[in-house]
Amino acid sequence: MKRRRTRGLRRQTDERVEKSKKVVLATTYELLTKSGLSGVSVDEVSRRSGVAKTTIYRHWPSRESLLLDACSQLRTRPAVPDTGKVKTDLEVLACGASMRLQEPWSTVMPSIIDAAERDRDLALLQSQIHAQMRGAFVTAIERGQERGELPHSQDARELVASILGPILYRRFFSREPLDEAFAKNVVARALQPYGSSTT
Amino acid sequence: MKRRRTRGLRRQTDERVEKSKKVVLATTYELLTKSGLSGVSVDEVSRRSGVAKTTIYRHWPSRESLLLDACSQLRTRPAVPDTGKVKTDLEVLACGASMRLQEPWSTVMPSIIDAAERDRDLALLQSQIHAQMRGAFVTAIERGQERGELPHSQDARELVASILGPILYRRFFSREPLDEAFAKNVVARALQPYGSSTT
Numbered sequence: 001m002k003r004r005r006t007r008g009l010r011r012q013t014d015e016r017v018e019k020s021k022k023v024v025l026a027t028t029y030e031l032l033t034k035s036g037l038s039g040v041s042v043d044e045v046s047r048r049s050g051v052a053k054t055t056i057y058r059h060w061p062s063r064e065s066l067l068l069d070a071c072s073q074l075r076t077r078p079a080v081p082d083t084g085k086v087k088t089d090l091e092v093l094a095c096g097a098s099m100r101l102q103e104p105w106s107t108v109m110p111s112i113i114d115a116a117e118r119d120r121d122l123a124l125l126q127s128q129i130h131a132q133m134r135g136a137f138v139t140a141i142e143r144g145q146e147r148g149e150l151p152h153s154q155d156a157r158e159l160v161a162s163i164l165g166p167i168l169y170r171r172f173f174s175r176e177p178l179d180e181a182f183a184k185n186v187v188a189r190a191l192q193p194y195g196s197s198t199t
Numbered sequence: 200m201k202r203r204r205t206r207g208l209r210r211q212t213d214e215r216v217e218k219s220k221k222v223v224l225a226t227t228y229e230l231l232t233k234s235g236l237s238g239v240s241v242d243e244v245s246r247r248s249g250v251a252k253t254t255i256y257r258h259w260p261s262r263e264s265l266l267l268d269a270c271s272q273l274r275t276r277p278a279v280p281d282t283g284k285v286k287t288d289l290e291v292l293a294c295g296a297s298m299r300l301q302e303p304w305s306t307v308m309p310s311i312i313d314a315a316e317r318d319r320d321l322a323l324l325q326s327q328i329h330a331q332m333r334g335a336f337v338t339a340i341e342r343g344q345e346r347g348e349l350p351h352s353q354d355a356r357e358l359v360a361s362i363l364g365p366i367l368y369r370r371f372f373s374r375e376p377l378d379e380a381f382a383k384n385v386v387a388r389a390l391q392p393y394g395s396s397t398t
Contacts, residue, residue, distance in 0.1 A: 174333065
């Protein structure tokens with residue numbers, strides 16, 4: 001009887017711990033979206049989440065580890081479409097990336113890139129986020145190579161640069177409108193060297 | 200006699216003011232390159248430059264105005280080559296941009312982009328820096344259109360996106376090597392749709 005009560009208490013404690021961890025991560029993420037990486041302090045996260053600083057530091061030994069954990073939510077790999085045509089697959093991916101780059105989390109990206117210029121851990125995180133984004137494109141290109149639509153000699157990463165490059169450029173550098181028409185034009189231009197086999 | 204002495208004193212004061220302004224700007228720029236925008240405070244600039252905070256605030260009413268002034272040194276327009284061939288002109292510009300993106304000041308760019316997500320003045324500064332970078336490419340493209348190498352219907356800014364995009368992508372997103380061969384490949388791919396008239 002006593003043992004069962006102890007187990008019940010432990011479960012309750014575990015649930016409480018999980019709940020407060022979730023609240024802290026959600027608050028950190030919200031603050032990141034609002035103020036960028038440099039605007040996030042453990043003090044501010046504690047104040048907004050209502051979770052004590054000592055509790056936060058029990059789960060994350062440093063501000064950096066909390067940031068890394070919150071940012072790692074961005075590391076989601078987009079699903080790879082498989083329409084049987086490389087052009088259509090890349091259009092779906094390019095339009096999807098353009099849409100996602102207009103969601104609130106995308107404002108966090110420059111602050112990660114900025115911090116990555118000076119911080120090894122964040123540079124690693126950035127490369128992981130980027131690998132997820134790029135991975136789906138590489139898979140679509142490799143399938144196109146297997147079907148004979150693209151030559152095997154084509155460096156997949158260079159082709160990704162010619163698609164993701166102009167899209168990220170519009171979002172973060174020239175700040176021009178990023179719509180479906182632009183994304184499709186970018187794919188058409190990138191595939192132009194392979195002529196009719198990709199149209 | 201007295202008047203002449205007053206003038207001499209004023210000139211000395213002016214020179215001293217100019218000198219301390221230069222020292223403050225150079226220190227701010229150095230700090231920007233080292234720590235990014237968020238690492239620059241008037242306190243730190245004063246400590247490093249040896250110029251009193253009151254003097255700094257006399258010339259720049261706020262941290263933001265000092266940052267804007269220091270960053271505006273980045274707004275230099277590259278010279279536009281005029282070789283008579285649009286491909287060669289764009290290659291020169293693309294290789295030049297790739298080289299400059301490996302100099303220390305380029306580490307400041309992500310912090311400006313990050314701040315621009317949340318600050319109107321810095322967004323304006325970013326667009327000015329970018330307009331200078333893009334302007335040279337647009338001029339080269341328009342000359343190619345006048346010579347009949349490129350169709351007048353081609354949107355110059357879209358073509359710039361297909362050249363600067365992959366280059367900036369390699370520097371800040373995928374962090375892959377950025378060399379002359381890559382820059383030339385990017386130009387070749389961007390001009391591919393116009394066939395033999397640009398080769």
